[in-house]
Amino acid sequence: MEKYKYYGSHKLKNILDENKLNDIKTENFLRSILLSRYKKENEVNNVSVIDDEASADFSRNGCDCCSNGLGSDVYEAHGYSSKHKKIFELGSICHECICVEYNGID
DSSP states (O other): OOTTTTGGGTOHHHHHHHTTOOOHHHHHHHHHHHHHHHHHHTTOSOOEESOTTOOOEEETTOOTTTOOSSOEEEEEEEEEETTTTEEEEEEEEEHHHHHHHHHOOO
């Protein structure tokens, strides 16, 4: 079995389904890898919610980071790029990806 073959296309749900993984630690570990790739692709050092007071908005497209294939509640996010020395808007990020970014995988 080719493990984690969907990383390039950012399909968390496919990775979990294909490898029959369903525990939360594995999901958070995979989400952290996707988050790292997302930050690298967007050349930012971190991801954070633009407005801490804003409520999540439902998006049929789901999360721009993990692209789990499902519609979900997402927050508008931005990140700081030390390379460009400015803040970039990154799009819509789900609650789970934000939690992994803020708290790590534990």
